[in-house]
Each structure stands twice: as structure tokens, then as C-alpha cells.
Amino acid sequence: MSNYMLRSKILIILLFVYIAVVTLCPGCKSRKPNFENCPSIKKQPSISPDYTNTTLPPNIAPTNFIIKETASAYFVRISSEEGEDIDIHSRSADIRIPVKPWEKLLNRNRSKSLLITIFIRNKEGKWSRLAPIENFIAPEEIDSHLVYRLMKPLYQYWDKLGIYQRDLSGYDERPIVLNTAMGKNCVNCHSFHNYNPDRMIFHMRAGAVGTSMILAYDNETYKVDTSTSFNHATSYRSWHPNGQIIAFAFNTVKQIFHAVGKNLDVYDRASDLLLYNVKTNTITTSPKISTSERMETYPEWSPDGRYLYFCSSPALDIYDTDEHPLKKMRYDLMRISYDVQTDSWGEIEPVLLASKLGLSVAHPKLSPDGKYILFCMSEYTYFPLYMPDSDLYLLDTETLEFHKPEKINSDRAESYHCWSSNGRWVVFSSKRQDGLCTHPYFSYFDSNGSFSKPFLLPQKDPEYQQSRVIVYNIPEFVKGPVTIRPQRLIKTAWSEQIVKAKLDPKVGTKQGDQTEETPYKSTLPNAGP
Known part of the structure; x- marks a missing residue:
């Protein structure tokens, strides 16, 4: 058997293995969660800084954050009523939001809600969806x-x-x-x-x-x-x-x-x-x-x-x-x-x-x-x-x-x-x-x-x-x-x-400007001079 045929068979076997994994657990062990079938966790994720349940200006910089939930991988979807969702996949809990898509999303959705949905993957490779974070996009801008x-x-x-x-x-x-x-x-x-x-x-x-x-x-x-x-x-x-x-x-x-x-x-x-x-x-x-x-x-x-x-x-x-x-x-x-x-x-x-x-x-x-x-x-x-x-x-x-x-x-x-x-x-x-x-x-x-x-x-x-x-x-x-x-x-x-x-000639020299210390007897605990 030639080396070419051997490599071809190996590639075919690997392809079938991949198809089987995806078929047996649709979305659960993939790089991206299956949004329809992914199980939900009722609690809202903890993030730092705390950009939750607040109101944001439509012209503010992306509110990057750290997810305070243990996981092997993270997937974040930022969405509103209009415009394209922002999807971020990361093996790190450090979430950096792209500036241009963020600008477009906030500007198109003034006076509307901004949802941040966080998915976490456990060590077995299964994804779970946490309760979404909901913020509000104000109609008025903040000074530049x-x-x-x-x-x-x-x-x-x-x-x-x-x-x-x-x-x-x-x-x-x-x-x-x-x-x-x-x-x-x-x-x-x-x-x-x-x-x-x-x-x-x-x-x-x-x-x-x-x-x-x-x-x-x-x-x-x-x-x-x-x-x-x-x-x-x-x-x-x-x-x-x-x-x-x-x-x-x-x-x-x-x-x-x-x-x-x-x-x-x-x-x-x-x-x-x-x-x-x-x-x-x-x-x-x-x-x-x-x-x-x-x-x-x-x-x-x-x-x-x-x-x-x-x-x-x-x-x-x-x-x-x-x-x-x-x-x-x-x-x-x-x-x-x-x-x-x-x-x-x-x-x-x-x-x-x-x-x-x-x-x-x-x-x-x-x-x-x-x-x-x-x-x-x-x-x-x-x-x-x-x-x-x-x-x-x-x-x-x-x-x-x-x-x-x-x-x-x-x-x-x-x-x-x-x-x-x-x-x-x-x-x-x-x-x-x-x-x-x-x-x-x-x-x-x-x-x-x-x-x-x-x-x-x-x-x-x-x-x-x-x-x-x-x-x-x-x-x-x-x-x-x-x-x-x-x-x-x-x-x-x-x-x-x-x-x-x-x-101003109408103003005389200031009198009684008390610049010298008065010798107070301090009653404050351990007060200095």
C-alpha cells in the first residue's frame, strides 16, 4: 500500500470520527454552543467590572470584562433588537469586545435593551447558557x-x-x-x-x-x-x-x-x-x-x-x-x-x-x-x-x-x-x-x-x-x-x-488672614500636629 493511500484512509477515518462526535452531541462539544439545545442555568454570571443592570451611553467605549465563572471555554453573544450580534469565543475569561461592531450596535439601538448572553463550557466539553445580562442604551450621548x-x-x-x-x-x-x-x-x-x-x-x-x-x-x-x-x-x-x-x-x-x-x-x-x-x-x-x-x-x-x-x-x-x-x-x-x-x-x-x-x-x-x-x-x-x-x-x-x-x-x-x-x-x-x-x-x-x-x-x-x-x-x-x-x-x-x-482699587489689603497655627490641644486620637 502506498503512502498516499495510507494517508487518505487515515483522513477518511478522522472525518468519520468528527462527524460522529458532532452527530451524537450536537453543539455540546463544539467550539460554538448550539443556541437551541444548550441547557440553561438560571443564575446570572458574575463579571468584573460590574457592567450589569445599568444604562450605557450610545457612544461609550466597549465595556470589556472578566467572567468570574470557572470554565474551559467561553462564548459571549452581545445583541439588541437591530443590527448584527457580536459573537466572541475565548478560552480565557478575559472578554475583549471589538470596537467597530460595538459602536454600530449601540448607535442602532438607542433607547433599547442590550443583552449579554454568556455560555460556559465545562471540562467534559459541554456548553451551558447562563441567564442573560440586560443593560439599557440611553438615547443621549455622553460628552466625548x-x-x-x-x-x-x-x-x-x-x-x-x-x-x-x-x-x-x-x-x-x-x-x-x-x-x-x-x-x-x-x-x-x-x-x-x-x-x-x-x-x-x-x-x-x-x-x-x-x-x-x-x-x-x-x-x-x-x-x-x-x-x-x-x-x-x-x-x-x-x-x-x-x-x-x-x-x-x-x-x-x-x-x-x-x-x-x-x-x-x-x-x-x-x-x-x-x-x-x-x-x-x-x-x-x-x-x-x-x-x-x-x-x-x-x-x-x-x-x-x-x-x-x-x-x-x-x-x-x-x-x-x-x-x-x-x-x-x-x-x-x-x-x-x-x-x-x-x-x-x-x-x-x-x-x-x-x-x-x-x-x-x-x-x-x-x-x-x-x-x-x-x-x-x-x-x-x-x-x-x-x-x-x-x-x-x-x-x-x-x-x-x-x-x-x-x-x-x-x-x-x-x-x-x-x-x-x-x-x-x-x-x-x-x-x-x-x-x-x-x-x-x-x-x-x-x-x-x-x-x-x-x-x-x-x-x-x-x-x-x-x-x-x-x-x-x-x-x-x-x-x-x-x-x-x-x-x-x-x-x-x-x-x-x-x-x-x-x-481692584475698591478692595483693600486683606486683614485677619490666619496663617499662623493656633496651639490647639488635640482631642483627636493620635493626631499629628
């Missing part, structure tokens, strides 16, 4: 880009940190500016005018480039020294809708470290508000928002520009020096009217007297239509990032009624947040993953004033967030990419051409 600061969870010292932008329709993350190119200084408090990526500010602290503000405005860049005889360098900020005025806080910030329990607390020794005009380079204020009797922080303009909202607490002078006042410091939510044309201020109005409830307000953010304020509340101080009890609350600006939306809160700290430009999405920082690192979560806000279950920022590698010890700080939506090159911002940072802010 998210800007945030990335840094390690450090407190007083830093090495590498930067401000980054992320394309939310994919996985492209690019630096806007890196501190390693600016003498390893601190860069912080980035902000944009009306979600416009061409109008941006951020602050620089210490380092070789000095303390100043970088202003990028309609393709021009400036290095601005915002300190005057009235104020030192500015910090927390809010752009007026007209794009010409920025409200700032200027604070004297202190930290307290603990040897046991919660490791850190942050508080102000002094804090006031001012306005900076980017056109005239002038700083002005009113005694009503810069009084020595109270501390004001976290300014936030109403969408119509008629009111400035802020957080306010009594000055430290009211507290007994026999004990540290930290746990007594509680901030209320206030507002004051302002007329841009006449540069005139109204009277301060209380919006929420949280201190009477034994709580403290931080980060008030008004929805683009002005109907709601999303804010943080915790037991004390204005720095929710280090308060495990910090939760998000929603206030109706017409009735002043507020509540804690259970769906978006967790048993760990929720902190900085931002509304999307259409008012249908919020992004917020949360420590819910491990209690140490903050990560950005998104939630849909419907026309009835309800939030959907939050979902984590999608990554190409679904284990990316769990594998990095990193803090996402100050997530801000923008309507497009920041196009100004990092090299230009770095050149401006190193420039010796510094724009020095001018003080």
Missing part, C-alpha cells in the same frame, strides 16, 4: 472626552503626576501636561469654560517653575500670578458662563495625620472667595464673600450666571482653643446674587444649613438646566475625599428639598463630580473599589430625576483598574479633545513672562 489628574495616593509628597484626557468612545488616553517636564511640581485644579477644551486653567504649586496659574484661552497661553496684597495664590474655581470671569477660593490648608483609624483629615485655617477677570487681569471681591467671620470655599456659578453658590463655615475664632475644632467644622450651602454688568452683589441666602443636621456640604455642582444641585455631605470638614462617610446628595433648586440617591452611593467615600453638558450624565470619583484609590464612575440621570446604577470607566484591559495603585482626581467632561500641545504648556510654565494680576 474626560479630563482628570492621575497620581499615586500620596498626601504631602509627590513624584510623578499629570493631567490627562481620555476619549470616552475608545481607550485613547493622552497627557495634557506632566509635572516631570516642569520640575516635578504639583499641577492641580484644572477647569474648563462651559465644557470648552480650548478654554482651560490649571494651577502649579512649588517646584522650579514656581506657583502660578496656566490659562489657555482660544489658542493663547498665559502664566498668571493670581496673588495680590489681598490674597495669596488661588485654588478651587468656577468659570462664569460669560467666559470672562472665574470665581476662586484662596485657602490656608492644613492636614492632620492619625496613627490609627482614618489616616488623614484636611481642613482650612482661613478661606475666602474672589473673582478674576481674564480680560482685564483684575481681581475683585466683596466683604460678603471674604469676611473674616466665616470661611468660604468651593464657588460654583449658576448656569445663568446670576448666582454664585459656595460652602461656608464659621471662622476658627469661635472655637475653644482647648480642643481641636476639626470635628466641629461643618459647612453650609449658600448663594449670593451677582450682576456682571454693574459688578454689584446681592445678599447671601442660605440654601442648605447642613450644620443644623450635624453634616457638612462640599462640591456643590449645578445641573446645566439649573434645576438640581449634586453635592457631597459628610460628618465634618469640606474635604470628602478622606471622609469614608461622604455620600452624594441631590437638591431641587426650586423646592430646596434634597435626598441621598441610594443607587449611586456606596459604603466608601464618594467625592468630586461633574455633570455632562446635556445634563443626562454625571461622573464622580469613588473609593468603592478598595477604599484607597478613587476611580471615575458614570451614571445616567433621567428626566424624572433618577440615577441609574453607576459603571466604571471602561478600559481595554478589564483588569487595568485593579492592577494599578492610582488616583483619578477631578474628573471633568469636555466636548472635544484638548488640542493645545503639552510642549506649549510646558514652555509657558517655564516662561519668565508672568502676567501679574491687578487688585
Whole structure:
């Protein structure tokens, strides 16, 4: 018998064996399950990150995930009412969804359900179908880009940190500016005018480039020294809708470290508000928002520009020096009217007297239509990032009624947040993953004033967030990419051409700025100085 005939017989035998296996167990031991005959398991599969029972934007990046079910192989079908299903076969539990088919499927099925059906194959080669995961595709898109600061969870010292932008329709993350190119200084408090990526500010602290503000405005860049005889360098900020005025806080910030329990607390020794005009380079204020009797922080303009909202607490002078006042410091939510044309201020109005409830307000953010304020509340101080009890609350600006939306809160700290430009999405920082690192979560806000279950920022590698010890700080939506090159911002940072802010002649030298430490006798357990 020739070798050719022998090979032919072997091939014929192997073919018959394959046909017999497929015939005896149709779909059960194949690479692909038989959808009609595959047995079902009633339980829903566990996946990580938890992209289940939530609402997704039609323009979000694929929500890649890890299947937390033991199997020898996995088959995933992603489907909706219209368009082609997305089928993924994998021997790994790591599921990567192709970008283009995902984009097409979500865009064709706005306001419809998105089903994720997972099949698992056991070691005997038999497939089983798990209960499908059902998500909802929102009709409204999310803003195209998210800007945030990335840094390690450090407190007083830093090495590498930067401000980054992320394309939310994919996985492209690019630096806007890196501190390693600016003498390893601190860069912080980035902000944009009306979600416009061409109008941006951020602050620089210490380092070789000095303390100043970088202003990028309609393709021009400036290095601005915002300190005057009235104020030192500015910090927390809010752009007026007209794009010409920025409200700032200027604070004297202190930290307290603990040897046991919660490791850190942050508080102000002094804090006031001012306005900076980017056109005239002038700083002005009113005694009503810069009084020595109270501390004001976290300014936030109403969408119509008629009111400035802020957080306010009594000055430290009211507290007994026999004990540290930290746990007594509680901030209320206030507002004051302002007329841009006449540069005139109204009277301060209380919006929420949280201190009477034994709580403290931080980060008030008004929805683009002005109907709601999303804010943080915790037991004390204005720095929710280090308060495990910090939760998000929603206030109706017409009735002043507020509540804690259970769906978006967790048993760990929720902190900085931002509304999307259409008012249908919020992004917020949360420590819910491990209690140490903050990560950005998104939630849909419907026309009835309800939030959907939050979902984590999608990554190409679904284990990316769990594998990095990193803090996402100050997530801000923008309507497009920041196009100004990092090299230009770095050149401006190193420039010796510094724009020095001018003080409005109507404003006198600030008195009573309490920058010296008061010798409190600490009653906090193991509190540092």
C-alpha cells in the first residue's frame, strides 16, 4: 500500500470520527454552543467590572470584562433588537469586545435593551447558557472626552503626576501636561469654560517653575500670578458662563495625620472667595464673600450666571482653643446674587444649613438646566475625599428639598463630580473599589430625576483598574479633545513672562488672614500636629 493511500484512509477515518462526535452531541462539544439545545442555568454570571443592570451611553467605549465563572471555554453573544450580534469565543475569561461592531450596535439601538448572553463550557466539553445580562442604551450621548489628574495616593509628597484626557468612545488616553517636564511640581485644579477644551486653567504649586496659574484661552497661553496684597495664590474655581470671569477660593490648608483609624483629615485655617477677570487681569471681591467671620470655599456659578453658590463655615475664632475644632467644622450651602454688568452683589441666602443636621456640604455642582444641585455631605470638614462617610446628595433648586440617591452611593467615600453638558450624565470619583484609590464612575440621570446604577470607566484591559495603585482626581467632561500641545504648556510654565494680576482699587489689603497655627490641644486620637 502506498503512502498516499495510507494517508487518505487515515483522513477518511478522522472525518468519520468528527462527524460522529458532532452527530451524537450536537453543539455540546463544539467550539460554538448550539443556541437551541444548550441547557440553561438560571443564575446570572458574575463579571468584573460590574457592567450589569445599568444604562450605557450610545457612544461609550466597549465595556470589556472578566467572567468570574470557572470554565474551559467561553462564548459571549452581545445583541439588541437591530443590527448584527457580536459573537466572541475565548478560552480565557478575559472578554475583549471589538470596537467597530460595538459602536454600530449601540448607535442602532438607542433607547433599547442590550443583552449579554454568556455560555460556559465545562471540562467534559459541554456548553451551558447562563441567564442573560440586560443593560439599557440611553438615547443621549455622553460628552466625548474626560479630563482628570492621575497620581499615586500620596498626601504631602509627590513624584510623578499629570493631567490627562481620555476619549470616552475608545481607550485613547493622552497627557495634557506632566509635572516631570516642569520640575516635578504639583499641577492641580484644572477647569474648563462651559465644557470648552480650548478654554482651560490649571494651577502649579512649588517646584522650579514656581506657583502660578496656566490659562489657555482660544489658542493663547498665559502664566498668571493670581496673588495680590489681598490674597495669596488661588485654588478651587468656577468659570462664569460669560467666559470672562472665574470665581476662586484662596485657602490656608492644613492636614492632620492619625496613627490609627482614618489616616488623614484636611481642613482650612482661613478661606475666602474672589473673582478674576481674564480680560482685564483684575481681581475683585466683596466683604460678603471674604469676611473674616466665616470661611468660604468651593464657588460654583449658576448656569445663568446670576448666582454664585459656595460652602461656608464659621471662622476658627469661635472655637475653644482647648480642643481641636476639626470635628466641629461643618459647612453650609449658600448663594449670593451677582450682576456682571454693574459688578454689584446681592445678599447671601442660605440654601442648605447642613450644620443644623450635624453634616457638612462640599462640591456643590449645578445641573446645566439649573434645576438640581449634586453635592457631597459628610460628618465634618469640606474635604470628602478622606471622609469614608461622604455620600452624594441631590437638591431641587426650586423646592430646596434634597435626598441621598441610594443607587449611586456606596459604603466608601464618594467625592468630586461633574455633570455632562446635556445634563443626562454625571461622573464622580469613588473609593468603592478598595477604599484607597478613587476611580471615575458614570451614571445616567433621567428626566424624572433618577440615577441609574453607576459603571466604571471602561478600559481595554478589564483588569487595568485593579492592577494599578492610582488616583483619578477631578474628573471633568469636555466636548472635544484638548488640542493645545503639552510642549506649549510646558514652555509657558517655564516662561519668565508672568502676567501679574491687578487688585481692584475698591478692595483693600486683606486683614485677619490666619496663617499662623493656633496651639490647639488635640482631642483627636493620635493626631499629628
